[in-house]
Amino acid sequence: MISAKERERLQNQMKRDESKIVNIVLHNTQQVAGEIEKATHQGIYLVDGHYYGYEEIQEINGSL
Numbered sequence: 001m002i003s004a005k006e007r008e009r010l011q012n013q014m015k016r017d018e019s020k021i022v023n024i025v026l027h028n029t030q031q032v033a034g035e036i037e038k039a040t041h042q043g044i045y046l047v048d049g050h051y052y053g054y055e056e057i058q059e060i061n062g063s064l
Helices: 004-015
Strands: 021-026 031-039 043-046 051-053 057-060
Touching (some): 043 057
Antiparallel strands (some): 021 031
16 A cells, blocks of 8 residues: 555646556456556557557546
């Protein structure tokens, strides 16, 4: 579990326009969060090594 201070820092990063932190909701209702390493025409690569294809993604940061 993260501290309140760390949670606040992450929330502030997500609100910035240049933020690379994203919340992703997948079609199977799983939710993930992470920092984008790169986005291609096929999907999103996160810094932690995970890849999510656009066909798997239902929402990104609360938008369709």
